[in-house]
Amino acid sequence: MHEMDKKTFKKAYVNKFLEMHGIELKEGNKQQKYDSLASLVRDYVTRTWLKTNKKYNKTGEKQVYYFSMEFLLGRLLGDALLNMGIRDVCKEALADVNIKLEELENLEQDQALGNGGLGRLAACFLDSMASLNIPGNGCGIRYKHGFFEQKIIDGKQVEVSDDWLKEGNVWEKRKPEKAEIVKFGGEIKVSEINGHLNFTHINFEPVLAVPYDTPIVGYENEVVNTLRLWSAEAVSNEFDFSSFNRGDFLKAIEYKNSVESISQVLYPEDSFYEGKRLRLKQQYFFVSAGVQSIIRHFKKHGKDIELLDEKMAIHINDTHPTLAIPELMRILLDEEGVEWDTAWRITTNAISYTNHTILAEALEKWPVDMFKNLLPRIYMIVEEINRRYCDELCVKYPGNWDKINRMSIIGDNKVKMAHLAIVGSHSVNGVAKLHTEMLKKKEMKDFYYLYPNKFNNKTNGITHRRWLLKSNPELTKLIKDTIGDSFIRHPIDLKNFERYLNDDVVLEQLGKIKKFNKEKLANIILNNDNISIDTNSIFDVQVKRIHAYKRQILNCLRIMDLYNKLIDNPGFDIVPRTFIFGGKAAPGYYLAKNTIELINNIANKINNDCRVNEKIKVVFIQNYRVSLAEQIIPGADVSEQISTTTKEASGTSNMKFMMNGAVTVATLDGANIEIKDEVTDDNIVIFGLNADEVLNYYQNGGYKSIDIYNSDVRIKRVIDDLVNGKYHSDKEKFRSLYENLITYNDEFFVLQDFDSYLKAQDKIDTLYRDTNKWQKMCGVNIAHSGIFSSDRTIEEYATGIWGSEVIYKNL
Numbered sequence: 113m114h115e116m117d118k119k120t121f122k123k124a125y126v127n128k129f130l131e132m133h134g135i136e137l138k139e140g141n142k143q144q145k146y147d148s149l150a151s152l153v154r155d156y157v158t159r160t161w162l163k164t165n166k167k168y169n170k171t172g173e174k175q176v177y178y179f180s181m182e183f184l185l186g187r188l189l190g191d192a193l194l195n196m197g198i199r200d201v202c203k204e205a206l207a208d209v210n211i212k213l214e215e216l217e218n219l220e221q222d223q224a225l226g227n228g229g230l231g232r233l234a235a236c237f238l239d240s241m242a243s244l245n246i247p248g249n250g251c252g253i254r255y256k257h258g259f260f261e262q263k264i265i266d267g268k269q270v271e272v273s274d275d276w277l278k279e280g281n282v283w284e285k286r287k288p289e290k291a292e293i294v295k296f297g298g299e300i301k302v303s304e305i306n307g308h309l310n311f312t313h314i315n316f317e318p319v320l321a322v323p324y325d326t327p328i329v330g331y332e333n334e335v336v337n338t339l340r341l342w343s344a345e346a347v348s349n350e351f352d353f354s355s356f357n358r359g360d361f362l363k364a365i366e367y368k369n370s371v372e373s374i375s376q377v378l379y380p381e382d383s384f385y386e387g388k389r390l391r392l393k394q395q396y397f398f399v400s401a402g403v404q405s406i407i408r409h410f411k412k413h414g415k416d417i418e419l420l421d422e423k424m425a426i427h428i429n430d431t432h433p434t435l436a437i438p439e440l441m442r443i444l445l446d447e448e449g450v451e452w453d454t455a456w457r458i459t460t461n462a463i464s465y466t467n468h469t470i471l472a473e474a475l476e477k478w479p480v481d482m483f484k485n486l487l488p489r490i491y492m493i494v495e496e497i498n499r500r501y502c503d504e505l506c507v508k509y510p511g512n513w514d515k516i517n518r519m520s521i522i523g524d525n526k527v528k529m530a531h532l533a534i535v536g537s538h539s540v541n542g543v544a545k546l547h548t549e550m551l552k553k554k555e556m557k558d559f560y561y562l563y564p565n566k567f568n569n570k571t572n573g574i575t576h577r578r579w580l581l582k583s584n585p586e587l588t589k590l591i592k593d594t595i596g597d598s599f600i601r602h603p604i605d606l607k608n609f610e611r612y613l614n615d616d617v618v619l620e621q622l623g624k625i626k627k628f629n630k631e632k633l634a635n636i637i638l639n640n641d642n643i644s645i646d647t648n649s650i651f652d653v654q655v656k657r658i659h660a661y662k663r664q665i666l667n668c669l670r671i672m673d674l675y676n677k678l679i680d681n682p683g684f685d686i687v688p689r690t691f692i693f694g695g696k697a698a699p700g701y702y703l704a705k706n707t708i709e710l711i712n713n714i715a716n717k718i719n720n721d722c723r724v725n726e727k728i729k730v731v732f733i734q735n736y737r738v739s740l741a742e743q744i745i746p747g748a749d750v751s752e753q754i755s756t757t758t759k760e761a762s763g764t765s766n767m768k769f770m771m772n773g774a775v776t777v778a779t780l781d782g783a784n785i786e787i788k789d790e791v792t793d794d795n796i797v798i799f800g801l802n803a804d805e806v807l808n809y810y811q812n813g814g815y816k817s818i819d820i821y822n823s824d825v826r827i828k829r830v831i832d833d834l835v836n837g838k839y840h841s842d843k844e845k846f847r848s849l850y851e852n853l854i855t856y857n858d859e860f861f862v863l864q865d866f867d868s869y870l871k872a873q874d875k876i877d878t879l880y881r882d883t884n885k886w887q888k889m890c891g892v893n894i895a896h897s898g899i900f901s902s903d904r905t906i907e908e909y910a911t912g913i914w915g916s917e918v919i920y921k922n923l
C-alpha cells in the first residue's frame with residue numbers, strides 16, 4: 113500500500129463512515145467508528161487478497177495447509193494496519209478528525225479460538241508464513257463461542273460465555289458456495305465391481321461445513337493468505353435425504369441441534385484431554401471439510417491426483433487433526449480410485465506432525481466403539497493402516513509381542529492418535545531442543561528407532577511484528593534509531609543492538625521506555641482490577657494458563673514467605689515488588705481454580721496490610737488474553753518461567769518477555785534452555801532441578817516432600833499457612849493445595865525447588881539495584897531475541913519439512 117497518504121485515507125474513511133451509518137462522523141459513536149475503520153481496512157486488504165489468490169493459481173506454487181483445532185488470533189485491526197504499512201498514516205488521519213486509533217483498536221473483540229500457547233503458535237505461524245511469501249493456509253473451526261471470558265468474583269474465577277460474534281466480524285467472509293458435506297455415523301456397504309471393492313456410506317448424518325475465510329496480511333509484501341474456519345450447519349432440504357431419515361419434525365430439530373453443536377464451543381482444556389464424543393466429532397468435522405476442499409481446489413486446476421503431494425503439504429498441529437491421515441486416504445481410495453500403496457505414499461509425503469507435550473494426560477486415545485460408531489469408514493481405514501503397519505513390525509521385531517502391542521495404533525480398545533500421526537506422516541517434530549530430545553530418547557523411543565529420519569526439532573517462535581513492533585512502539589523506535597530497521601525483515605539483526613549497550617544514553621532510554629510501559633500497565637490494572645501499584649517497584653510477572661506443572665503455587669509460596677519475613681523484620685530491606693499474575697483455569701480443573709483463589713486471597717491480605725503494602729503488592733489481572741498480553745508484557749521487569757523441568761515443551765511467553773526487555777527467572781525447561789544459551793548465564797537467572805534430576809526422581813523415586821517440609825522452617829510455615837486460616841476464613845479452603853504438596857508427595861517438586869527459587873529472587877533483587885547493569889541485561893535479552901522470531905521457525909518448517917520455497921522480497 114505504498115500509494116496511501118494521510119489525505120486519501122482520511123477522505124476514504126469519512127466516506128466509508130457515511131456510507132455505512134448514514135450520519136456524519138462527528139455524530140457517530142465509537143463502535144460505529146471502529147466498524148467503518150475496520151471495514152475500510154478490510155476493503156484494502158481484500159484487493160491484495162484477490163491478487164495473492166490469482167498469483168497462487170497462476171504459479172501453482174506448493175500450498176501449505178496448517179491444520180489446527182485452535183487459532184488464538186487476538187485482535188486483527190492493528191496487525192492488518194501494521195502489516196499493510198499504513199498504521200502511521202491511519203493514526204495521523206484519524207487524529208485529524210479527533211479520533212485516537214488505539215481507542216478504536218481496543219474496541220475489537222479478541223478472536224479467542226484457542227486456549228493458550230498452542231493456539232497462539234498457530235496464529236504466529238500464519239503471520240510468518242504470509243510475511244515470508246509462503247503460500248500458507250490455516251484450517252480450523254469457527255467456534256461460535258471461543259475461550260470463555262474470566263471474571264474474578266470474591267476471589268474466584270467465574271466463567272462467562274465468550275460472545276465474540278455479537279457485534280459481527282468484519283474480517284471473515286462466508287463462502288457458502290464452497291461448503292462441503294461431512295458424514296457421521298451410518299454403515300458401510302461393501303460391494304465388488306469388476307474385481308474392485310467399493311465402499312458406500314449409507315444412513316449417515318450429513319453435516320454441512322461452511323467455510324469462513326479470514327485474510328492473513330503479510331508484512332509489506334503484497335501477500336494476503338487465508339485462514340479458513342469451518343462452521344457446522346444443517347444441510348438444506350435440497351440435499352438428497354434418501355439415505356437419511358426425515359419428515360419427522362422432532363427428529364429434524366434434534367438433527368439441527370446436533371449439527372450445530374459441532375462448532376458451538378471451544379473445549380477450554382489445555383494440556384489435558386477427555387475422550388468426549390463431541391470433540392472427536394469436531395476433529396473429524398474440520399479435517400474432513402479441509403481435506404475435501406483441498407482436493408476440490410486441486411482438481412479444479414486440472415492437476416493429476418498422483419502429483420498431489422508435490423503441490424501441497426498438510427501440517428497437523430498436535431494430534432487433534434490426525435484424522436487428516438485416514439481422511440486423505442479415504443478420498444484417494446474411495447473417491448479417486450487410487451491404489452492403496454500410491455495413496456499411502458501421497459498421504460505420508462503430504463502430512464507432517466508436531467508434538468506439543470509429553471504430559472500423559474494430554475495424549476489423545478479414543479475408545480474404539482465410539483470411533484467406529486461415529487466414523488465407520490475412517491475406522492476401517494485406520495484398521496487397515498494398523499494391520500499393514502503391524503505386519504511390518506512383526507518382520508522387524510519377530511515374536512516381540514510386547515513391543516508390537518505397545519507400538520500399535522489400535523490397542524487396549526483405544527485408537528492411539530499419536531501413533532497414527534507418527535506412522536502416517538513423514539516428519540515428527542518437537543518444539544524445543546530438550547523436548548525433541550525427550551521424544552527421541554524417552555517418550556517415543558520405539559518410534560525413533562523405527563523411523564529415525566522422521567524426527568526433528570523446530571524450536572517455537574513468536575511473531576516480532578505483533579510482539580515487538582505493534583505492542584512496543586517506543587522500544588521499536590529506540591532500536592530503529594540505533595541499529596536501523598533491517599531487523600524488521602531480519603529479526604536476527606537485533607543482535608546489532610548489543611553494540612549500543614555500553615552507551616549510557618541508550619541504557620537510560622531503555623529504562624525510560626520500560627518506565628513508560630509500566631505506567632501504562634499500572635493504569636490498566638487500576639482500571640480493570642481497581643488496584644493501584646507503584647511503578648518504581650519491580651514488576652514481576654507470571655501470566656499463562658493456570659496449571660500444576662506451571663507451578664503458580666511456587667510463586668505463591670515465595671510471596672507468602674516474603675510476607676512472613678517482612679512482618680517478622682520490618683526493616684527487611686528489599687526493592688519493592690509488584691507480583692502480577694494472570695491466566696485462566698479450565699472450568700473443571702479444581703486445583704487450578706483453587707490456585708486462582710489463593711492468589712486473590714494473598715493479594716487481599718497483603719495489599720490491605722499497611723505494614724507491607726508499600727513494599728509488596730499482589731495483582732491478579734482478570735481475563736488474560738492476547739490483547740492483554742500485548743499490554744502486560746512490555747511493562748514487565750521480571751518474567752517468571754518456573755515450570756517443573758521436562759514439563760513445558762517449549763513455552764512462548766518466555767520469548768515475548770525477553771523480546772520486550774524483561775529478565776527471566778527460569779528452570780532449565782523447554783525453550784528457557786535455548787534462551788539461556790543465547791543470552792548466557794549472566795543475563796538470566798536459572799534455578800531448580802535439571803532434567804536429569806527430575807527424570808531420575810520419576811524413574812527411581814526417592815523424593816519425599818514431607819522431609820523438606822520438616823527440615824525447612826520457612827517451608828513448614830508457608831505450607832501450614834495454607835490451612836491455618838491465615839489467607840481465608842475457611843481453613844479448609846486451600847486444603848487440596850496442601851494435600852497435593854504434602855499428602856500426595858508434590859508431583860511437581862515445588863518444595864524441592866523452593867530454596868533455589870528464593871535464592872534466584874534474591875539475586876534479582878541485587879541485580880535490580882544496579883540500574884545500569886540491569887538495563888544492560890534487559891538490552892542483551894532484546895538483542896538476542898531475534899532467533900525466537902517465528903520467521904526463523906517457519907523458515908525451518910518450510911525448508912526442512914514442507915519443501916516450500918522461502919523468498920524474501922524488498923530486501
Ligand SMILES: *Cc1c(COP(=O)(O)O)cnc(C)c1O
Pocket residue numbers: 227228229232655656657736737738741762763764765766768
Ligand atoms: C503467548 C501466550 C500464551 C502462552 O504462554 P506460555 O507462558 O508459553 O504458556 C498463552 N496465552 C496467551 C494469551 C499468550 O499470548
